[in-house]
Amino acid sequence: MKTALVTGASSGIGRELAIRLDSLGFRVILCARRADRLEELASELENEAIVITADLSDREECRRLYEKTKNMNVSVLVNNAGFGGIGDFEKTDLDRELKMLDVNCAAVHILTKLFLKDFLEKDRGYILNVASSAGLMPGGPLMASYYASKAYVVSLTRSVSEELRAKGTRVSISALCPGPVKTEFNDVAGCDFSIEGIPADYCAEEALKGLFSRRTIIVPGGQMKAGVLGSKLAPSRITLKTAMKLQRAKLREE
Numbered sequence: 001m002k003t004a005l006v007t008g009a010s011s012g013i014g015r016e017l018a019i020r021l022d023s024l025g026f027r028v029i030l031c032a033r034r035a036d037r038l039e040e041l042a043s044e045l046e047n048e049a050i051v052i053t054a055d056l057s058d059r060e061e062c063r064r065l066y067e068k069t070k071n072m073n074v075s076v077l078v079n080n081a082g083f084g085g086i087g088d089f090e091k092t093d094l095d096r097e098l099k100m101l102d103v104n105c106a107a108v109h110i111l112t113k114l115f116l117k118d119f120l121e122k123d124r125g126y127i128l129n130v131a132s133s134a135g136l137m138p139g140g141p142l143m144a145s146y147y148a149s150k151a152y153v154v155s156l157t158r159s160v161s162e163e164l165r166a167k168g169t170r171v172s173i174s175a176l177c178p179g180p181v182k183t184e185f186n187d188v189a190g191c192d193f194s195i196e197g198i199p200a201d202y203c204a205e206e207a208l209k210g211l212f213s214r215r216t217i218i219v220p221g222g223q224m225k226a227g228v229l230g231s232k233l234a235p236s237r238i239t240l241k242t243a244m245k246l247q248r249a250k251l252r253e254e
């Protein structure tokens with residue numbers, strides 16, 4: 001049976017991606033830390049789903065996830081698990097940020113590399129790395145580590161995508177780069193959006209359309225597409241200043 005592995009499936013964008021992949025006939029392997037959420041979602045899906053709990057900030061757990069799933073006929077890998085944080089770089093917590101880099105970058109890197117080798121052997125497979133429009137910007141003052149982590153995902157995905165194109169393989173890799181999406185992201189990051197977020201189910205729908213049409217960079221929604229274009233045309237200094245204003249508006253009152 002065609003199978004998709006979705007990390008961060010217990011909430012938000014990952015949950016919606018899992019629901020859509022299930023409705024497209026995929027058996028979905030649901031991964032995150034909260035087992036109760038994953039079990040509940042599994043019970044709602046049409047096809048029999050598999051639940052695997054893992055803390056992806058731990059590199060050994062990333063490898064274990066691969067070992068457990070490598071013979072399950074996975075042809076779609078969705079690296080979605082991730083989180084953010086807000087505040088002056090000087091003041092934000094180093095240990096939390098290192099965990100963020102582990103989940104947002106190292107886990108994506110490890111799973112992409114391990115599955116890509118298998119996909120290339122079979123000459124089939126899709127990898128969707130959930131980055132952010134933050135990763136397309138020159139930087140994000142007051143969310144410096146988060147923006148940097150997503151720039152890593154965008155850069156890695158673009159480079160690997162070009163390597164795949166040169167190989168002429170049917171394997172493809174995409175980076176999903178949404179702007180604000182209504183999920184639990186804000187509660188985890190400790191902030192509020194300064195602009196209205198798009199619904200997570202719409203984001204997931206656009207993501208899969210882009211993935212299956214082999215688009216390297218997927219930006220859901222007209223407003224965000226315009227925002228990304230504007231940031232490319234404007235001098236970086238102006239974009240950074242605007243980003244700082246937007247982040248400041250996100251800060252919650254102490």
Ligand SMILES: NC(=O)c1ccc[n+]([C@@H]2O[C@H](COP(=O)([O-])OP(=O)(O)OC[C@H]3O[C@@H](n4cnc5c(N)ncnc54)[C@H](OP(=O)(O)O)[C@@H]3O)[C@@H](O)[C@H]2O)c1
Binds near residue numbers: 012103177
């Ligand atoms: N919402 C937005 O505005 C937005 C915009 C652009 C990009 N994104 C990106 O979209 C992705 C999904 O975020 P979301 O908005 O859907 O937020 P969310 O509702 O908070 O979901 C985050 C998911 O990541 C999982 N996760 C976090 N840390 C983990 C860990 N150590 N190990 C395993 N799983 C972990 C969470 O599961 P458990 O807590 O159960 O482990 C949860 O399922 C993230 O990569 C985020 O950066 C979000």
